[in-house]
Amino acid sequence: MKILNLDEICRQLISSAPRQLEPGHPLGTRLLSVEYSKSAKEIKTYPLLSSQRIFFLCWDFCGRNQLRAAMYPAPDRFCYRFAFESGAKTQRHTHDYIELGYVVKGNFRQNISGKDIVFHEGDVCLIDKNCIHQDYLSCQDSLVLFFGIENNMFEEVINEHITTEKIITFLQTALMKQNYLQQYIHFHPAANARKEIEPCLSLLLTELYENKTGASYICRGLLLRIFKILSTDYDFSLTREQQKNISWSVFEEVCSYIQTHYQSVTTRELMERFHFQRDYFNRLIRSKTGMTYSEYLQSIRLEQAKRMLIETDLTISEIAEQTGYHNKGYFYRIFTKKYNMTPGEYRKFI
Known part of the structure; x- marks a missing residue:
């Protein structure tokens, strides 16, 4: 397939689908479920085989309350045509995978965790796998891409250390198994960001559409480029509450690991496991405990010694x-300084 600009390639992929599904078809409603309850929440599961680690869904709002949608790769290529009423919304839902949204043309409005947000051309939204959101169906001419990224592939990409520490903080938190913070990031393009990111997105769409041998490796490389661009050519911000929640979640994960591996843990080991710079752990622990990393680790070791x-x-x-103390004299010295008695005296006293 010839590589066109992003707007052209999206519409070509939709129009080239051999099957046209009517409203209400089960495959179509999997892509678009109009609101039927104010309180119900749908959980959308990853729709492909595990060997297909990324997919995209394209929504083309054609005006006159008309929507065309297509998904690739798909075992049976189709286009879903849907007419909707003004003010229509999708049902509130979450995903069990990471979603990356990109506005190719026009504007797109979502309600994410109870907050209405309007995304403009070139904006990107990264939504974590537990985040409740709802899409407004647009009456205006607009075009939106959604990429569903399988969780293991997403983790591999962010582990490449291509993004800034602040983005990694969010991404790592989104992947923690016990996390239900319902977070998202809204990225705003800088001056030349669209010129950088849209060729990568076009290539990614082409690979997913053609789905040839080796496509998964190429797609992974393109995702690396896309996240690098998000890190360097886009602006983003987190609310104070988001920063607070994420910080506490990361702190709990890091401290749990230190407490389990206190005998031999090193900052290099933490860097390799959590993918932050060395100074981050010191700042994180000091912000929550008032202690440096070394002081915190020492307090855990001495509590275990007691x-x-x-x-x-x-x-x-x-x-x-x-x-974790191989120098007995040093162990005696720090124990005595902290508890005002030697280890031997402490054992007899208790």
Whole structure:
């Protein structure tokens, strides 16, 4: 397929679909479910095989309350045509995968976590997999792309260290299993951002449409480029509440890991696991505890040493080793400084 500009390629992919589905068809309603309840929430699962790690959905609002939609790759290519009433919205829903939205033409309005947001041409919205949102169906001529990214592929991409620390903070939080913060990021393009990102999006659409051998590897590379562009050529901001929630979630994850691996944990190990710069851990822990990373780790080790002195018959040398201190003299010194008695005195006193 010839690589066209993004607007042209989107509409060509829709118009080239061999099947035209009528309103109410099960495949069509999978792509677009109009609001039927103010309180119900749909959970949209990843629609492809695990070997197909990314897909895109294109919505073409043709005016006169008409919508055409298509999804690729798909085992059976089709276009879904739908007429809607003015003011129509989709049903409130979440995904079990990450969604990246891009406004190719016109404007697009969503309600995300109870907040109405208007996205303009060139804007990007990254929505985490637990975030409740709802789409407004536009009466104006507009074109919107949605990319569904399988969670493992998304994690591989962000682990390449191509984005800024602030974006990684959000992305890492979105992937934490216990996270239900319902977060999103709204990216605003800088002056030349569209010239950078739209050729990558066009190539990505072409690969997903043709779905040839090796497409998944090419798509992964294109996603790396796209996230790099988002990091360098787009502006974004998080609300104070979002920053607070994300910070606490990351802090809990980091501290849980330190407490489990206190004997041998290093900042390099934390960098490799959580993908932040070394200074980030110091700032994070100080903001929540008032202690530096070293002070926090030492407090955990000494608490474990106290527990062992009370609950075990291990020698003090063995306790020092098991709490990460290979220099017995240093262990004695910091223990005595903190508790105003030696480890031996503490064991007898308790």
